[in-house]
Structures are given as C-alpha cells and as structure tokens.
Amino acid sequence: MAKVIMAQGTMSGAGKSLLVAGLCRIIKRDGYRVAPFKSQNMALNSFVTAEGLEMGRAQVMQAEAAGISPLVCMNPILLKPTNHTGSQVIVNGKVLGNMSAREYFSYKRKLIPDIIKAFRKLNEIADIIVIEGAGSPAEINLRENDIVNMGLAEIVDAPVLLVGDIDRGGVFAQLLGTLLLLTKEEKERVKGLIINKFRGDASLLDSGIEILEEKGGIPVTGIVPYMEIDLEDEDSLTERFDRKEKGKVDLAVIRYPRISNFTDFNVFEQIPEVSVRYVTSVGALGNPDLVFLPGSKNTMGDLEWMYQNGLADAVRWLAEKIPVCGICGGYQMLGEEISDPERMEMGGTMRGMGLLPVTTRLHREKVRRQVHGTINRMDGIFSVLTGLDFEGYEIHMGSSGEREAVFVTGENKNVYGTYVHGIFDRGVIASALVNTLAEKKGITLTGTENGNCMDYRDYKEKQYDKLADILSKYLNMEEIYGMLREAHIG
Template sequence: MSKIIMVQGTMSNAGKSLLVAGLCRIFKQDGYRVAPFKSQNMALNSYITEEGLEMGRAQVMQAEAAGIKPSVLMNPILLKPTNDIGSQVIVNGEVIGNMKAREYFAYKKELIPDIMKAFHELEKQADIIVIEGAGSPAEINLKENDIVNMGLAQLLNAPVLLVGDIDRGGVFAQLLGTLMLLEKEEKGRVKGLIINKFRGDKTILDPGITMLEDRGHVPVVGVVPYINISLEEEDSLTSRFDRREEAQIDIAVIRFPRISNFTDFFVFEQIEGVSVRYVDSVRDLHYPDMIILPGSKNTMGDLKWMRQNGLEAAVKKRQGDCIIFGICGGFQMMGSRILDPYGVEEGGEVGGMSFFSMETVLEKEKVRTQVYGTFQDTTGRLSVLNGLELEGYEIHMGRSTVNELTHTPLCSLSNRLNGEEKADGVSVEDVYGTYVHGIFDKGEIALRVVKELAARKGLSIEEGFMMDYGTFKETQYDKLADTLREYLDIDAIYHIMND
C-alpha cells in the first residue's frame, strides 16, 4: 500500500499544484516511485495521453516532476466549464456529457467508485501518492457531497497539509478560519500548516506563527517564499493574464472568456526579449509582432465576443503587419463558417473571420489524439519552420474542411495511436492555423519563430540563452524541489506520512 499525503488549500490559487509538484520531485529525488492524484479537477487547460484520453494539465505537470508519464488515473474526473452555470464532465478521460452545476452536485457521489478504482490502480505503480485538493475544504455549502477535499481524505484515510497564501493577505485568518469551519474529525486530519508565497524577513512573521500554532493546535511545517519559477499553470487566476509589459518582440494572445490550453505559449516566455501578453480589449492590443488566437471551450461564443468588443476587426486590420496564428478553437474561428447542427455549443451557425476558405462543423464526438509530424510547404515568414519536427496533441469537437485548391497545409501529421497520416492546418502568407496544441514546444520551433519576428525589425536574437524546453522544465522542477527542501520541514512531512 502506498504512503499518501494530501495538500489542501484555504482558497483557489493558494499554490497547491506547485507544492504537490515540488513534493513529487523531492520524493523522486529521494528514490521513491511517486505519483500525483487529484480526484476532480475543474480547468479548461487539458491534455491528451498516449491512449487518447483527456486529463487536467496540472497533473501532467506534476507527473513530469515525478518523472513518470501522465495517466488519467491521476485525474479521473475533469470538469471543463462551458458557461457560468455548467460544465462538460469527463470521467476516466472520456466525455460523459454536459451538466449544470446543480445537476452535477447531485450526481457526483456516484463517481466515487471511479475515483477509488483510479486511486487503487495508481497505488500499484507508486510508493508515495501526493494528493491535491481543490478550492477550500471550508466551503460549507459543498461539504455534503465532497469528493475532492475532506470527503476524499476520509475515503483514503489521508493526512492533510493545509496551505494558505500570504501574498493575498490575511493568511492567519485563512488558516484559522478554515480549521474552525472543519468538523472535529476533519480537523484531526490536518497534520501541518504551510504559509505560502511569503516575501520579506521571516523573523517578523515568527510571533504570528507562534499564535497560529497555539490557537490552531496544528504545527506550521514551513514558510515558503514567493518562488520566481516558470512552470505550466492551468488556473484561470494565473498572474500571467495581468502582464502588460511589452518587450522588443511582442506576442499578443487573445484572452477569450473561455480560453483553453494557454500553456501552448509558455515556451515563448523562456526566450529573452519576448513578451507574451493576454489581451481582452482593443485598447490593449497595440501593435504586436504576432497575434495568437488560442483554444476556446466555446468557439462560437468567444468569436461573437470578439465581434462585439471590436477585437475581431482590430485583429483583421493587423493582417500584413504581423503574423496571425490560430490554434484549435482559434483556428476554427479563422475560417468562413462554423456550424453547430447538434447543439454542441450554441446551435445554428456563425460566420467566421474569413482568413481561410474553410468550413467547420461541430460534432458530438471529441477528437483526442497525440500527434507528431513535420512542418511542410509552410508559406510566408514561417517558411523558416519547414523541415522541423513537431509533436503535440489534438482535442476538439469539430472537423474543418479546407479549400485545398487555394490553401497550403501547415504541416503533415501522424496519429501516435494508430499511425494514420494526414495534412493539418492552413498556411496563407503570414496567416496560419492548426489543431495541434503544443506545436511550438519541440526543439527550436519557438526560437525560429522569434528570430524571424526579430529579423523583420532589424534585430538579432542570440541562440545561446535558450535550452530545449523539456530540459528547461527539468531545471525548474529541481529549483522548486531545492526551495521546498530549504523552507519545508521535509522530515516532519515524512513522519506525517508514516504515522
């Protein structure tokens, strides 16, 4: 039987995901087989496994930290919000349908057997399982049918570390208030408190820590500083969306209301002299070197949003002045028409942005596959990518038909699951589109894009500063683990797991 430890937070974005990743890396470094687990995740950033199954990207990041392949066993339930009151429900990597919040609230306890089966399968592969909670265990309106915080801790008999975010302020009230709202048995599961994202001199904090332990009757096992680290996030509360600085090479990503898989662009952030801004208004678009239309969980609705707030017209006005690149839902928007005969999103049809002569039909079945291939016959300024190998994954509800007489594909692809080959995407001068998530991640693809953007402005980009993106992420996991080793009482955490 695996040793287990669970990380819960006083709120969303308290830092649970990174702490789980850091613990996974520490236990791996210490010679254990380790795996992450989150019973239920709500996120629009998702990933497709080798088996063609869908899971949340946070557990993918944590699996990377643990040095193992991602598996849906690590995230048996994924909720992808489709609007403000409902989500697409994915169980064991496959869509079972859309549900309104109240409907899912009443249904979710039926998924406990799926959760337990996934966890016990994962136990066969791991010496230690690090479990992540969601939101806060003190959300008293949700406790009745809880399957992700204290409800899960009870099912698995898991000891809990409770994390508070001092950067937002009120961390003592967060931690003590959460403990006060827990039932006696639940509070007994909390074996350690962690203060996260601290800036400044810790000695100033010490009197508060003493009072916190006296009143909460739970030891503080660490005060973790705000870590300057670059790892993939999936939370819509990410601080990345707040960045406004523009560097020599400026990339603007349209921030749709239902933006998904914004991790596709993190690789560009690692290149010195490049800014990646998330833009949701015409006034903030300015004059970027590249505009990216990202994935969307509601393509038709987000296209209408762009149309209503003027961003569609502003983006089209930039054609010829910068590279325009669409991925997945953003790619679908760039065609001439989107049809929804089955009511997958909103029903009916909507005219596209007409960059491409392409029609998309939204279908009931989701395409889910990992792919690999080569840039081939790419036109315009990104012809510098021709011959480079790429890899990534597709995850979409629609199929697009392109006018092959007037349009050149962006790349040729093979399905990793069955070897099926196909052409993908569109390349028309300096306007591009693809269904492939992660298309910029492999090798020197992102660097070549940036070098081409720089060349047009008479700038040069040094090649020595950027290592392979996968190697870069490994350095970040090690940095995270080193920091946690310094500021957490790891011996106490091992003792908690073995108690």
C-alpha cells in the same frame, strides 16, 4: 500499498499545485516511486495522454515533476467550464456530457467508484501518492457531497497539510478559520500547517506562529518564501494575463472569455526580449509582431465576443501586415464558417473571419490524440518551420475537412491555422519563429545566437529542480515523511 499525503488549501490559488509538484520532485530525488492525484479538477487547460484520454494540465505538470508519464488515473474527473453556470464533465478521460453546477452537485457522488478505481490503479505503480485538494475544505455548503477535499481524505485515509497564502493577507485568519469550520474528525486529519508565499524576514512571524500553533493545536510544518518559479499555474488564477510589457519581439494572444490551453505560448516567455501579452480589447492589441488566436472551450461564443468588441475586424486588418496564427478553436474562427447542428455550443451556423479556406462542423465526439511528424511546406514567415519535426496533441469537438498539413494557410500567406497544441514547445521551432520575426524588424535577439533556445521540456525540468531545492530548504521534510500514512481505500 502506497503511502499517501494530501495538500489542501485555505482558498483557490494558495499554492497547492506547485507544492504537490515540489513534493513529488523531492520524493522522486529521494529514490521513491511517487505520483500525483487529484480526484476532480476544474480547468480549461487540458492534455491528451498517450492513450488518447483527456486530463488536467496541473496533474501533467506534477507527473513531470515526479518523473513519470501522465496517466488519466491521476485526474479521473475534469470539469471544463462552458459558461458561468455549467461545465463539460470529463470522466476517465472521456466526455460524460454537459451539466449545470446544480446538476453536477447532485450527480457527483455517483462518480466515487470511478475515483476509487483510478486511485487503486495509481496505487499499484507508486510507493507514495501526493494528493491535491481543490478550493477549500471549509466550503461548508459543499461538504455533503465532497469528493475532492476532506471527503476524499476520508475515502483514502490521507493525512492533510493545510496551506495558507500570506501574500494575500490574513494568513492566520485563513488557517485558524479553516480549522474552526472543520468537523472534529476532519481537523484530526490535519497534521501540519504551511504558510506560503512569504516575503521578508521569517523571524517576524515567530510570535504569530506561536499563537497559531497554540490556538490551532497543529504545528507549522514550513514557511515557504514567495518563489520565482516559471511553471504552469491554475488557468483561472494565472498572473500571466496581467503582463503588459512589450519586448523586442511582441506576441499578442487574444484572451477571450473561454480561452483554453494557453500553455501553448509559455515556451515563448522563456526567450529573452520576447513578450507574450494577453489582450481583451482593440486598444490593448496595439501593433504586435504576431497575433495568436488560442484554443477555446466555446468557440462560437468567443468568436461572437470578438465580433462584438471589434477584435475580429482588428485581427483581419492586422493580417494584411503581420502573421496571425490560430490554434484549435482559434483555427476554427479564422475559417469561413462554423456550424453546430448538434447544439454542442450555440447551435446554428456562424460566419468565421474568412482568413482560411476551411469550414468547421462541430461534432458530439471529441477528437483526442497525440501527434508527431514533420511540419509541411509553407510560405511567408512560417516557411522557416518547414521540415522541422514536431510533437503535440489535439483536443477538439469539430472537424475542418480533410487535411494532411499540420498548418493550413490561405491566399493570405500571413495567416496560419493548426489543431496541434504544444507545437511550439521544441526550442528549435520556437526560436526559429521569433528569430525570423526579429530579422523582419532588423534586430537580433540575445540568447538565441545559435538559432536555438532551450526546449520547453528541458526548461521545465530545471524549474522542477529549482522548486524542489527551495521546498527542501523551507519545509520540514522529516516531519512530512513522518506524516505519511498507508492508504486504506474505502
């Protein structure tokens, strides 16, 4: 039977995902079989396992830190928002259907058997399971049907680390206020407090920590500094969207309201002198060297948004001068037409941008698969990728006709489309593309002298080790190991 520990936060974005990843890497390096678990995740960034099942990318990141393959049992419930009040509900990697927030709130306790089954499966392969909560356990209006915070902790009998974010201010109020709103039984599960994202001299917190421990009755298990760690973050709270700087090679990503799987572009951020900017207006678009249209959870709605704010016309105009590449939903938008006879999104038919010779029909059945192979022959800037081996995955609700090519191009050799997420993650592919863009401008990029940069997978491995090194220094791991409790599943 595996031992468990759970990280809960005082709010979304307190740093639970990275903390769980770091604990997984520390525990792995200490010689244990460790696995992450999150019963319910809400995210637009998702991944397809080797079995063709869909799960949240945060648990994929944590599995990588743990040194194991991602399994859908690490994230049995995934909610992918389709609008402000509803989500697509994915259970055990397959679409259950679309529900409003109220419908899901009433339904979700029916999913407890799926959560227990997934946890038991993980329990068979791990010595230690590190569980991540969601939001805050002090959301008292949601306590009745909770299946992801204290409700889950009770199901598996998990001790809890409560994480507060000092960078946003009011960390003592965060932690003490959360403890105050817990029931007596819930508070007894909290075994340690963690102050996260601290900048400065930690000794200045001494008096505050003394009062915090006295009033809360729970020890502070660590004060973690603000870390410059480059790993995938929660898509709704990412700071990537705020970056405005332009590098020698400037890549612009259209940030529509339901942008998904923008992790496709993280690989370019590790290349010196390359910028990745997320833009929401024509004015912010400027004159980039390449425009990406990323995935979307509501392709027709996001395309309508692009027509309304002028970005669709701006992309068509830029496509005469620079490369434009659409991935998944972005690929569908670049085509001639999108039809939705089964009303999976908006229903009816919508004209595309007309830059690629494809028509898309949305279907109820979602395509989910990992793919690998060799990039097909192309003209234009992307011709440098011809013949390179790739691997990635597909997640989409529509089909765009029979196609053997990885990338589809049209009469305009500047425009490219693909359904493959993660296709740029290999260093040789990413560096070949940005070096070609640099050559077109008559410049040379540093750090890619041999025509290659580090594979994104290798880059992330170094980041996991860096994360573990920092947490090992600032967390009391002896106390944390002492908190571990053998799971007793209800």
